[in-house]
């Protein structure tokens with residue numbers, strides 16, 4: 050994702066240097082990630098005393114422009130977005146085991162409202178549906194064994210010590226003693242496959258984030274809603290990690306949506322838990338998101 054700031058207009062673009070052609074051929078995951086960044090930008094503007102309005106994928110003839118945010122002075126403070134802005138530095142994917150037991154009802158409702166407020170839907174799965182997702186995870190692992198392109202791509206972005214880009218070994222979390230597991234093992238390098246093993250919670254809280262349609266703008270919407278859900282979770286002491294393997298194959302993605310018993314298109318499978326402090330993925334310096342003078 051790249052950002053261009055012109056006066057009070059902030060444009061969010063696809064970043065052609067950081068694509069995942071094997072895992073994300075259509076760019077859906079990148080649009081989700083850019084949507085998440087768009088929500089962060091809105092929260093940040095709010096925390097500085099500005100309001101925002103925005104359009105998602107505003108020009109079909111310019112497919113790389115994913116969102117245009119217009120920042121303007123405002124008299125009315127949006128306290129909710131200001132409170133979520135505080136959580137931005139604290140939000141991280143958490144692949145550690147969580148305590149067992151469901152999330153409190155008020156937390157679940159707050160997470161559902163967060164998705165709904167941005168035009169998406171968050172549906173909690175029951176135990177039989179989670180079991181079906183795990184069967185799909187097994188299926189995706191079997192499909193990946195033959196896919197060297199996918200494995201090479203993951204090895205490029207995951208593992209080792211990383212201070213700017215990609216996911217470092219330290220953020221992978223422990224391996225699960227059970228298989229298939231409700232935490233994704235992104236390990237791609239031999240040393241990472243020998244990480245310490247641990248038992249994960251037996252009854253995880255798993256939910257699917259969906260939108261009614263699946264146009265590029267809907268995928269950006271899913272990202273905006275995702276970030277609102279994740280920042281709300283962080284604020285309530287709730288951790289999140291993802292189990293999206295089935296969503297990377299269209300046939301399984303349709304089945305995941307079917308499990309929610311709602312019409313629409315699944316974008317994220319999220320495992321919620323209780324936060325524990327753990328290692329995090331480092332952030333790119335802000336300057337790396339902004340085009341250089343020659344590019345702009």
Ligand SMILES: Cc1cc2nc3c(=O)[nH]c(=O)nc-3n(C[C@H](O)[C@H](O)[C@H](O)COP(=O)(O)O)c2cc1C
Nearest residue numbers: 078079081082140141142216233291292293294330
């Ligand atoms: C569309 C999308 C799908 C993702 N799917 C997964 C996933 O299935 N499993 C996982 O562990 N992380 C997944 N990630 C999370 C990334 O790995 C995460 O952004 C990365 O670990 C950076 O860490 P952070 O969340 O702490 O910023 C996904 C991210 C995006 C944007």
